[in-house]
Amino acid sequence: MGSEQSATDRPLAIVLISGGMDSCVTAAIANQEYPGRIAFLHFCYGQRTEKRELQAFEKIADFYSVKLRKVVRTDYLKEIGGSSLTDERMVVPTGPSPPESIPSTYVPFRNTHILALAVSWAEVIGAERIYIGAVAEDSAGYPDCQPEYYDAYNRLIAVGTKIGDNLRIVTPVIHMTKAEIVKKGMELGAPLHLTWSCYKNEDVACGKCDSCLRRRHAFHTANIPDPRPPKI
Amino acid sequence: MGSEQSATDRPLAIVLISGGMDSCVTAAIANQEYPGRIAFLHFCYGQRTEKRELQAFEKIADFYSVKLRKVVRTDYLKEIGGSSLTDERMVVPTGPSPPESIPSTYVPFRNTHILALAVSWAEVIGAERIYIGAVAEDSAGYPDCQPEYYDAYNRLIAVGTKIGDNLRIVTPVIHMTKAEIVKKGMELGAPLHLTWSCYKNEDVACGKCDSCLRRRHAFHTANIPDPRPPKI
Numbered sequence: 001m002g003s004e005q006s007a008t009d010r011p012l013a014i015v016l017i018s019g020g021m022d023s024c025v026t027a028a029i030a031n032q033e034y035p036g037r038i039a040f041l042h043f044c045y046g047q048r049t050e051k052r053e054l055q056a057f058e059k060i061a062d063f064y065s066v067k068l069r070k071v072v073r074t075d076y077l078k079e080i081g082g083s084s085l086t087d088e089r090m091v092v093p094t095g096p097s098p099p100e101s102i103p104s105t106y107v108p109f110r111n112t113h114i115l116a117l118a119v120s121w122a123e124v125i126g127a128e129r130i131y132i133g134a135v136a137e138d139s140a141g142y143p144d145c146q147p148e149y150y151d152a153y154n155r156l157i158a159v160g161t162k163i164g165d166n167l168r169i170v171t172p173v174i175h176m177t178k179a180e181i182v183k184k185g186m187e188l189g190a191p192l193h194l195t196w197s198c199y200k201n202e203d204v205a206c207g208k209c210d211s212c213l214r215r216r217h218a219f220h221t222a223n224i225p226d227p228r229p230p231k232i
Numbered sequence: 233m234g235s236e237q238s239a240t241d242r243p244l245a246i247v248l249i250s251g252g253m254d255s256c257v258t259a260a261i262a263n264q265e266y267p268g269r270i271a272f273l274h275f276c277y278g279q280r281t282e283k284r285e286l287q288a289f290e291k292i293a294d295f296y297s298v299k300l301r302k303v304v305r306t307d308y309l310k311e312i313g314g315s316s317l318t319d320e321r322m323v324v325p326t327g328p329s330p331p332e333s334i335p336s337t338y339v340p341f342r343n344t345h346i347l348a349l350a351v352s353w354a355e356v357i358g359a360e361r362i363y364i365g366a367v368a369e370d371s372a373g374y375p376d377c378q379p380e381y382y383d384a385y386n387r388l389i390a391v392g393t394k395i396g397d398n399l400r401i402v403t404p405v406i407h408m409t410k411a412e413i414v415k416k417g418m419e420l421g422a423p424l425h426l427t428w429s430c431y432k433n434e435d436v437a438c439g440k441c442d443s444c445l446r447r448r449h450a451f452h453t454a455n456i457p458d459p460r461p462p463k464i
Contacts, residue, residue, distance in 0.1 A: 074306075077352065108355035109348055109393055116344040120309065123340035144392045152391050156384040160376045161341055 012037045013129040014118050019056030021195045021215065022133035022173055025181050028190035029172045030131040031064055039068035039127065041118055045077040045110075052202035059194040068125070072117055077110065111144035112153075115169060119157055122167050130169045137177055147174055178218030186224060193227035244269045245361040246350050251288030253427045253447065254365035254405055257413050260422035261404045262363040263296055271300035271357065273350055277309040277342075284434035291426040300357070304349055309342065343376035344385075347401060351389055354399050362401045369409055379406055410450030418456060425459035 013034040017023045019042070030038050042057040044050050054071065061069050111134070118130045134145040143149065150171050158165040173181050185192050197215040198205035205212050205228070219226040245266040249255045251274070262270050274289040276282050286303065293301050343366070350362045366377040375381065382403050390397040405413050417424050429447040430437035437444050437460070451458040 108352040110352075112348040112351070112388065112392060113345070116341055116348055119344065120340040120342075143394065143396075146391065149388070149392045152384065152388040156344065156381070156388055159378065159384050160344060160381045162375065164375075 012127055013131060014039045014041050014122055014125075014127045015131040016114060016118060016133070017042050017057045017060055018133070019053035019060070019196045020133070020211070021185065021190075021192055021197060021218075022135050022178075022181055024060055024133075024192060024195045025185040025188070025190050026131050026133035026173055027060060027064060028185060028188035030129075032188065034129070036065075038064065038066060038131075039070070039121075039125065040064075040066045041070050041072070041114075041121060043072045043074050043114055043117065045074045045113075048200060049196065049198060049202050052196045052198075056194055056196040060191055063191045063194060070121060074113060074117070077113060109144065111142075111149070115153060118169075119161060119167065123161060123163055128163075128167055130167070132169060132171055134171045134174050135176065135178065135181070136174050145174075147171070150174070177221070178214055179221035182218050182222040182224055186222075195228065197228075244359055245363060246271045246273050246354055246357075246359045247363040248346060248350060248365070249274050249289045249292055250365070251285035251292070251428045252365070252443070253417065253424055253429060253450075254367050254410075254413055256292055256365075256424060256427045257417040257420070257422050258363050258365035258405055259292060259296060260417060260420035262361075264420065266361070268297075270296065270298060270363075271302070271353075271359065272296075272298045273302050273304070273346075273353060275304045275306050275346055275349065277306045277345075280432060281428065281430060281434050284428045284430075288426055288428040292423055295423045295426060302353060306345060306349070309345060341376065343374075343381070347385060350401075351393060351399065355393060355395055360395075360399055362399070364401060364403055366403045366406050367408065367410065367413070368406050377406075379403070382406070409453070410446055411453035414450050414454040414456055418454075427460065429460075 013030050015023070015027045015030045015038050017027060017040045027038065027040070040057065040061045042054065044054060047053070057071070058069075111132070115130065115132070118132075121127070122130055132150075134150070136146050150169050154165075154168055157163075157167055157169070161167060173184070176184065182192070184190075196205075197211045198207075199209040199211045200206040205215075207213075207216070215226065245262050247255070247259045247262045247270050249259060249272045259270065259272070272289065272293045274286065276286060279285070289303070290301075343364070347362065347364070350364075353359070354362055364382075366382070368378050382401050386397075386400055389395075389399055389401070393399060405416070408416065414424070416422075428437075429443045430439075431441040431443045432438040437447075439445075439448070447458065
């Protein structure tokens with residue numbers, strides 16, 4: 001393989017793929033901007049639906065023919081506790097979250113861990129962008145889903161890495177509603193049928209947890225049927 | 233136990249303890265400011281001298297009668313590679329680092345991972361300060377040891393956590409030289425004899441790696457004999 005081709009083939013954008021629809025649509029956008037030059041990163045942190053999310057990650061990666069994939073276990077987050085997603089003694093709440101509150105599914109500072117991992121990997125492979133499907137409006141309770149959080153993180157990267165401000169986090173769906181994300185996904189041919197949203201179950205989505213309710217509302221508002229298969 | 237006593241006993245400051253002398257002196261300072269209310273955090277990331285550093289951590293914790301200690305494995309850093317401290321195929325350089333360069337012992341974005349862990353733990357246990365023994369001058373090559381990095385991190389905590397700006401990272405030795413750190417440690421009775429600095433060996437310090445050379449220079453300049461036992 002010639003060196004020119006190697007340079008062209010080098011993955012230049014990392015996409016964080018949780019397995020849900022926000023990250024799936026984010027991947028579709030990244031693939032438009034860095035066609036054939038995206039790398040996928042997923043992490044398992046002891047959440048209840050870990051296996052199902054990992055399966056969604058692999059299927060979305062297959063869909064986009066992503067060669068460079070990394071799955072990282074970060075079980076120390078489980079050890080720290082403090083969230084109903086990782087602490088078996090806590091109950092996953094059903095029904096919508098009260099507006100402006102921070103739900104108990106919040107893992108303390110979770111996105112900072114994920115992003116630190118992405119930044120370290122970006123330095124090693126030479127990526128210049130990290131795509132993350134954070135959504136500000138539909139995640140009002142999560143402080144690490146707001147635009148100012150990503151501004152602060154990009155400042156941290158600029159002063160705290162070798163690569164400096166040549167590496168940036170981008171959040172292409174942050175100002176979209178869930179319904180707009182669904183529409184964008186359909187427009188770009190994103191494989192929404194491969195995504196998993198339920199916080200609680202791994203076989204059939206519970207339909208009752210906060211994430212299921214938001215997904216249902218998104219497709220309903222977008223006036224598009226949810227293509228998710230009912231059972232694996 | 234009465235609730236008043238519980239509140240008083242609650243650990244309110246986390247100290248990051250690597251096992252080296254900078255973190256040891258930082259612990260001494262934290263113990264002055266939060267007497268009897270410090271928690272220790274250490275992490276193992278597959279570095280060559282992992283066992284020896286862990287031993288130093290436990291001994292320093294015993295010295296300060298720290299009850300709340302946490303040791304976390306973050307092996308994903310080893311998986312990512314890119315540093316001679318974690319990648320066996322790379323050679324640990326001997327001799328001093330060239331000024332202003334970034335040494336190959338640099339783990340990409342390492343302090344961000346450590347601090348994210350500390351912040352998550354702080355949220356769970358309700359700590360309001362995180363002490364870290366970063367030194368700007370003697371670590372000129374490490375971008376994540378500079379004051380602006382910590383300013384950026386505190387901004388990230390302020391916007392990215394539940395606790396907000398009630399939690400802050402403090403860096404009491406950041407503007408000190410290594411010799412000043414030695415003197416401060418002696419003044420506060422810090423157990424420098426329990427610390428480990430060598431990047432390379434676990435039994436007898438090699439005396440040649442960058443960290444050994446800086447330690448020797450520090451004690452020499454402070455005109456104080458190094459109390460480290462020669463062998464364990």
